[in-house]
Amino acid sequence: MLSLFHFIRPEWLILLPVILVLWWIIRPKKQAPELLTQGIAPHLAKALLVGADEKRRFFPIDTLALAFALLTIAVSGPTWSRVPNPLLAQTAPLIVSLKVTPSMETDDLQPSRLERASFKIQDLVARRTGAQTALFAYAGTSHRVAPLTQDPNIISSYLQGLSPAVMPIDGDRADLALAQAEIELARSESPGAHLFVLDDFNPANVNAFSENADERAPIVFLIAGPSTLEVPQLGSIPNSSVVHMTVDDKDLNDVERKVLSAYRKALLDDETQDWNDRGWLFAWPVALLVLLTFRRGWTMQWAVILLLMIPLPRAAHADGIKDWFLTQDQQAWRAYQNKDFSKAAELFQDPEWQAYSLYISGQYEESAAAYGRFDTAEAATNQGMAYLRHRKYRDGVRSFEKALEIDPNYEVAQHNLEVAQAIVKFVESTQAQSDTGEDTGIGADDTVFDNESGQGEDMVISQGDEAAAMTDEQWMRSVNTNVGEFLGTRFRLEASEASE
Known part of the structure; x- marks a missing residue:
């Protein structure tokens, strides 16, 4: 971390020597007692020099100069890490x-x-x-x-x-x-x-x-x-x-x-990602230093100037005092780190982070709509994944095709397109082989499934028949198969193919 530490905007650091010079000029200097009492009778000077021997270590200008120095460092953009890409998983595969x-x-x-x-x-x-x-x-x-x-x-x-x-x-x-x-x-x-x-x-x-x-x-x-x-x-x-x-x-x-x-x-090592600006971390020590300027007997003119520089919160929200210190995106990031993805999706103002949070919180339809606002291959691929998780397989195929139109060499979209097309083919063949509903009248309470492909007839299932009232996905999951037997058969086939 120390080897990567640097400033995003180092030109602001030129203010540090300016602050140091001003601090040295404004800070009260200790004067010799004989200079203070020059021209005054000795017996009167002795009475007037109350506290002359007291040694004062800190002055208000010390605190304010340190606060301004920290603000300068914050504005310079200290960083030691990059911003994660919200279009990719935030933990390693x-x-x-x-x-x-x-x-x-x-x-x-x-x-x-x-x-x-x-x-x-x-x-x-x-x-x-x-x-x-x-x-x-x-x-x-x-x-x-x-x-x-x-x-x-x-x-x-x-x-x-x-x-x-x-x-x-x-x-x-x-x-x-x-x-x-x-x-x-x-x-x-x-x-x-x-x-x-x-x-x-x-x-x-x-x-x-x-x-x-x-x-x-x-x-x-x-x-x-x-x-x-x-x-x-x-x-x-x-x-x-x-x-x-x-x-x-x-x-x-x-x-x-x-x-x-x-x-x-x-x-x-990813040069395409921006550096994560950590200047906001310096806001907390600055706030504590400003509090010290309210001590009795300390001058307030510098504190007033500093407080005028601090922007007031834009509006009051239900979170109350949080909005005074954290932006909506910062609050959303905290919710994301706590794995409260639904709350993160509500709070994020950044559209990419919002779309990703909607996806991992299970709000696939909303996530697909959010990803649709971007015109990149990565966003189209993530939109396709959201459609697949929402069981809208044909929409997923269209999204992957859109991603390949934007970037024909995008291997992830190509792989996902092949998987999505295989799913669509399987569902369509299942529909073609299923009961077409010709023997059953369609009533007002019947459920008619989508048949966009045109293969076979519309699947009509009576709502009163609990055993039949299943989607294609539910039907596939209801098949009672032994996972061990399935894996054993597949492994033996793979082993025989490898030995040939």
């Missing part, structure tokens, strides 16, 4: 690779190492609201379980189906998991990190982890085992750190801190 082997079923951690690791991953993903997380599983092979997503429910559902039985080949190929994880992380615009959750590490993988370690995203190893379990070979891997699993959240705090530090480090 995280690739979680979970070791799924028979050794992970050891019950020295209750109920087992694997289940305890799954609980920890679920807690971590839930804490990372607004951030993207991907999940990989590895043993003798490595497989992507879930791509980068902000939805913790997706990862939670797949974690429940992971067991050594679904892995095609037994072993410890963490190097394969790392290679796949790096490909996944490269798709993200934000810098990220790797998290490996394991109980042991094959020394044969050390070379793969050590190659080009300085260029790779940092790696955090979370040891799933008792506190006495040591994995010494991890200490030789550069750009990595080891965290032992704990019964409380200390381990998760450590992981989050290391991931965030990676994000902030890369953010500082």
Whole structure:
């Protein structure tokens, strides 16, 4: 932080020597007693020199000069960090690779190492609201379980189906998991990190982890085992750190801190982002110094001038005294940091931050409308994501197409467009194969679903039939499938394709 400290507007610092000179001129100077009593009879001078021996250390001009100096520093724009991009996740993407082997079923951690690791991953993903997380599983092979997503429910559902039985080949190929994880992380615009959750590490993988370690995203190893379990070979891997699993959240705090530090480090290297002006921090000590000028016997003329320079609050709001010290955006930022995203969305005056806060607070329709006010590829992509989360898949396709019109080389929009088109194709085929409603009359209380594609007939469902009154999304979720069997089948197919 000290190495990055600088001033955004350093030209204002030229006022500091001016303030110093004025302070030296105005500050009362101590005069010799004989000069004060010159021309006065000695017996009268002795009576008049009351308090001549008293030594006064501080004067009002001292306090005011210091206040003006701090204001000058504030106006100069001290900074040591950059402004985060609200169109990107505000925490680093995280690739979680979970070791799924028979050794992970050891019950020295209750109920087992694997289940305890799954609980920890679920807690971590839930804490990372607004951030993207991907999940990989590895043993003798490595497989992507879930791509980068902000939805913790997706990862939670797949974690429940992971067991050594679904892995095609037994072993410890963490190097394969790392290679796949790096490909996944490269798709993200934000810098990220790797998290490996394991109980042991094959020394044969050390070379793969050590190659080009300085260029790779940092790696955090979370040891799933008792506190006495040591994995010494991890200490030789550069750009990595080891965290032992704990019964409380200390381990998760450590992981989050290391991931965030990676994000902030890369953010500082991003020349496209503005520096975050921290001058407002100096307002608090200045306010305290101004209070000292109200002491009895202190001159008030400089205090009046200083107070006239302080702008009055624009209007009174429900937050009361907060508006005297914090702007709407500053109050919104505090709400955002406290993960009160709905309140942040209400308070933000910055349109980009407002749109992003609406998105992560679940107000997808409002977020899509807010992103529609921008004419950038990033905003159009985020609008498409909001439409997808709001189940407006075709609108999402249009937004991604708009993003590609603005920037044809924008890979994120291209990838999301392919996913959105696949969703639309699946929904349309489901509609085409479903009951067209020809055998059922449409009454006033019936529900008619959108059929924009024109494939099949409009889906008509009687409101009185509780079992049938489901949207396509609800119908898909109601299908009773065994996640473990699904993952096992998919992993075996992937392993056979890789061996060919």
